[in-house]
Amino acid sequence: MIARKLLSIIQLFNIEGIKKAFILLLPYILKNWRAYLGLFVILFIEIFLTISFAWFYGTITDTAVQGEFHKLKSLLFVAIVLICIDFVVSYFNIYLESYITSNIKRELKEHVLKRIMLLPTPKLSNIRSGDLLTHFTNDINCINGVIGSNLMYLIQLPLISMVVFFYMLHIHWQLAAFSLLLFPIAIVIGGMFGILIRNNSRLIYNKIGELNSNLSEAFQGLFVIRSFLLERIFAKKISEQNNEFFGLEMKNAKLRGSFYVAGNAVSSISYIISLCLGAFFVTNGSITIGSLLTFITLMQHLINPLTGLAGLWGSFQSSASAVERISIVLDEQPEALDLPIYTKTNTFSKSIRLKDVTFYYESDTQIFHQLNLDIPTGKVIAFVGPSGAGKTTLFHLIQGFYIPQSGQILMDDIPIHNLSPSVLRSSFAAVTQETFLFGGTIKENLLLARPDITESEMVNAAIHANIHEFIMTLPNQYDTEIGERGVRLSGGQKQRLSIARAILKDAPILLLDEATSALDSESERLVKEALDRLMKNKTTLVIAHRLSTIQHADLIIVIDEGKIVQQGTHQELMEEEGLYRKLTKTQLLMDHNQVSQLNVISSYEGERKYAN
Numbered sequence: 001m002i003a004r005k006l007l008s009i010i011q012l013f014n015i016e017g018i019k020k021a022f023i024l025l026l027p028y029i030l031k032n033w034r035a036y037l038g039l040f041v042i043l044f045i046e047i048f049l050t051i052s053f054a055w056f057y058g059t060i061t062d063t064a065v066q067g068e069f070h071k072l073k074s075l076l077f078v079a080i081v082l083i084c085i086d087f088v089v090s091y092f093n094i095y096l097e098s099y100i101t102s103n104i105k106r107e108l109k110e111h112v113l114k115r116i117m118l119l120p121t122p123k124l125s126n127i128r129s130g131d132l133l134t135h136f137t138n139d140i141n142c143i144n145g146v147i148g149s150n151l152m153y154l155i156q157l158p159l160i161s162m163v164v165f166f167y168m169l170h171i172h173w174q175l176a177a178f179s180l181l182l183f184p185i186a187i188v189i190g191g192m193f194g195i196l197i198r199n200n201s202r203l204i205y206n207k208i209g210e211l212n213s214n215l216s217e218a219f220q221g222l223f224v225i226r227s228f229l230l231e232r233i234f235a236k237k238i239s240e241q242n243n244e245f246f247g248l249e250m251k252n253a254k255l256r257g258s259f260y261v262a263g264n265a266v267s268s269i270s271y272i273i274s275l276c277l278g279a280f281f282v283t284n285g286s287i288t289i290g291s292l293l294t295f296i297t298l299m300q301h302l303i304n305p306l307t308g309l310a311g312l313w314g315s316f317q318s319s320a321s322a323v324e325r326i327s328i329v330l331d332e333q334p335e336a337l338d339l340p341i342y343t344k345t346n347t348f349s350k351s352i353r354l355k356d357v358t359f360y361y362e363s364d365t366q367i368f369h370q371l372n373l374d375i376p377t378g379k380v381i382a383f384v385g386p387s388g389a390g391k392t393t394l395f396h397l398i399q400g401f402y403i404p405q406s407g408q409i410l411m412d413d414i415p416i417h418n419l420s421p422s423v424l425r426s427s428f429a430a431v432t433q434e435t436f437l438f439g440g441t442i443k444e445n446l447l448l449a450r451p452d453i454t455e456s457e458m459v460n461a462a463i464h465a466n467i468h469e470f471i472m473t474l475p476n477q478y479d480t481e482i483g484e485r486g487v488r489l490s491g492g493q494k495q496r497l498s499i500a501r502a503i504l505k506d507a508p509i510l511l512l513d514e515a516t517s518a519l520d521s522e523s524e525r526l527v528k529e530a531l532d533r534l535m536k537n538k539t540t541l542v543i544a545h546r547l548s549t550i551q552h553a554d555l556i557i558v559i560d561e562g563k564i565v566q567q568g569t570h571q572e573l574m575e576e577e578g579l580y581r582k583l584t585k586t587q588l589l590m591d592h593n594q595v596s597q598l599n600v601i602s603s604y605e606g607e608r609k610y611a612n
């Protein structure tokens with residue numbers, strides 16, 4: 001029972017969390033050892049200054065009381081030297097501390113970013129982008145509590161307390177013995193507030209993550225919010241979270257305020273008691289006025305470190321919970337040791353083979369069960385099937401984004417998990433319905449495809465992608481800014497840019513995922529022409545919902561509920577009874593209805609024109 005109680009108290013102090021934070025940060029601390037050494041030297045100078053200033057106040061008071069004015073000149077000189085040392089030390093203290101905290105945070109940001117980039121896809125897709133952003137905007141900044149001056153205080157404060165206490169003993173042991181009583185009071189106050197502040201900080205950081213996620217979601221989905229008139233609902237949701245955040249911040253302010261008051265109450269009461277006792281000892285002649293002044297000055301340096309140490313505990317706890325959150329990313333096994341880089345691959349010459357592949361995202365819903373498939377090289381292979389059949393998942397597996405629970409995927413008879421992400425991902429160029437372009441110029445977006453692209457290669461790719469003419473009409477042509485701050489592009493223009501990007505990547509396997517399904521007929525024609533050029537001499541895997549676009553594919557693979565139910569050419573599949581014929585017929589019917597509707601509209605418009 002007692003042991004369990006003790007354990008729960010220890011758990012309350014979160015020693016494990018703090019230990020973990022230090023283990024994680026230790027390599028960064030060691031890397032900056034020179035700056036820490038500087039701070040360490042400063043620490044001893046500061047202790048020396050603390051004692052020296054206290055001695056100075058006492059000595060100058062006694063000198064004045066005793067009328068020994070001839071000593072004042074040398075005391076003044078000592079004061080000037082001490083003040084000068086204090087100035088220099090303060091400057092270097094601030095500089096070195098800022099250097100250490102900024103440098104460690106810079107290095108940690110780089111490391112966290114790299115680890116996010118290397119997170120396995122299943123893990124990455126489970127983390128909200130707002131949370132990832134919060135690691136950089138908030139969590140990493142919170143580690144100040146364990147790396148900067150706080151780390152030094154951890155050594156400095158007990159050391160100062162000790163030195164000061166011994167000096168106080170030397171001045172007047174009875175008075176010093178009284179001050180011993182303050183130790184437990186200050187530690188209990190600090191420890192209690194440390195835990196309360198830690199718990200509240202944890203809630204604050206979680207709230208910041210939640211708020212950031214909702215904000216980034218709201219900004220990304222601004223058009224959906226507008227079209228469904230969701231502004232009020234979103235504004236209310238975010239305002240509620242903002243208010244909760246405000247409440248937590250205020251609770252924090254109250255805790256810090258109370259902590260400050262409690263610390264000050266301890267030091268004020270001890271001042272008064274020491275003064276009263278001191279006055280008594282002055283009257284009975286066991287201490288001089290000057291020594292009492294030195295004693296009282298030192299008292300402050302005894303109490304502040306004690307409450308400060310406990311307060312430090314609070315900062316350590318906050319930093320520990322920030323590190324805890326970053327650990328979600330850092331504890332995960334990365335999918336490679338280094339960031340992948342474009343690698344020229346011409347090795348793919350045989351086929352992609354799936355051998356007994358079983359895969360599920362969540363264990364209760366199996367997507368593929370012992371799937372076997374041979375994808376020949378140099379051909380156009382189309383994947384067809386109802387929504388949710390597993391077509392996109394198959395693309396993800398082939399690219400190695402997800403790893404099957406059992407079975408193998410082989411490229412040229414090599415299991416893809418034996419290939420590095422650099423080689424594997426350099427083998428594919430994907431053109432999808434939703435094209436993502438980065439902020440910057442058209443040229444910058446195109447040059448991302450691969451290193452060492454020449455200007456003429458870029459223009460050629462744009463010509464082949466049917467986008468060059470459009471680019472030449474823009475104010476700064478290839479140097480035109482696109483994206484949020486620049487020219488806005490239509491869906492078709494974006495897709496043709498992404499085709500140019502895919503041409504420049506020059507990968508042996510093309511992945512086209514419903515690339516033309518959202519375009520009007522003119523855009524579709526331009527995109528199709530561009531795709532036809534892109535597909536030459538490549539292995540092309542296409543997912544198309546519009547079956548009319550894949551009639552000339554060399555092989556059509558029909559997938560239903562994760563199983564391959566048919567495969568063959570369009571002709572062969574149309575001759576068979578089966579899902580493909582059913583899907584084609586349904587689509588033909590839909591197309592016919594659409595054409596009829598268009599005819600109704602055009603005849604109506606014709607009649608109107610005629611009537612006018």
Ligand SMILES: Nc1ncnc2c1ncn2[C@@H]1O[C@H](COP(=O)(O)OP(=O)(O)OP(=O)(O)O)[C@@H](O)[C@H]1O
Pocket residue numbers: 125361362367385386387388389390391392393394
């Ligand atoms: N990241 C994910 N986590 C969990 N389940 C997923 C994930 N992605 C897809 N699924 C599920 O896997 C199944 C197959 O999805 P997939 O996107 O591969 O189908 P699809 O054939 O490409 O469909 P569509 O033609 O509608 O795009 C679906 O039931 C889907 O809900």
